[in-house]
């Protein structure tokens with residue numbers, strides 16, 4: 001299967017930020033807003049397609065994840081702030 005690894009990192013970052021950051025306690029976290037935030041962040045990041053078997057651990061990509069993390073977090077935060085102010089519902 002082919003996955004966009006950037007998308008995996010975005011989803012992980014987003015889940016972590018919404019769960020742990022008190023700044024985002026009050027914002028809407030419905031499926032629509034989560035999807036909008038994910039899409040917006042991904043549009044500003046370069047996709048990184050990898051092939052993987054279902055359930056495989058992405059160990060070999062962890063160093064890459066580390067490099068990308070700061071960039072991804074910055075885009076996810078921008079997307080959260082935009083969508084929470086302009087929800088599409």
Ligand SMILES: [Zn+2]
Pocket residue numbers: 028029030031032033034087089
């Ligand atoms: Zn919502």
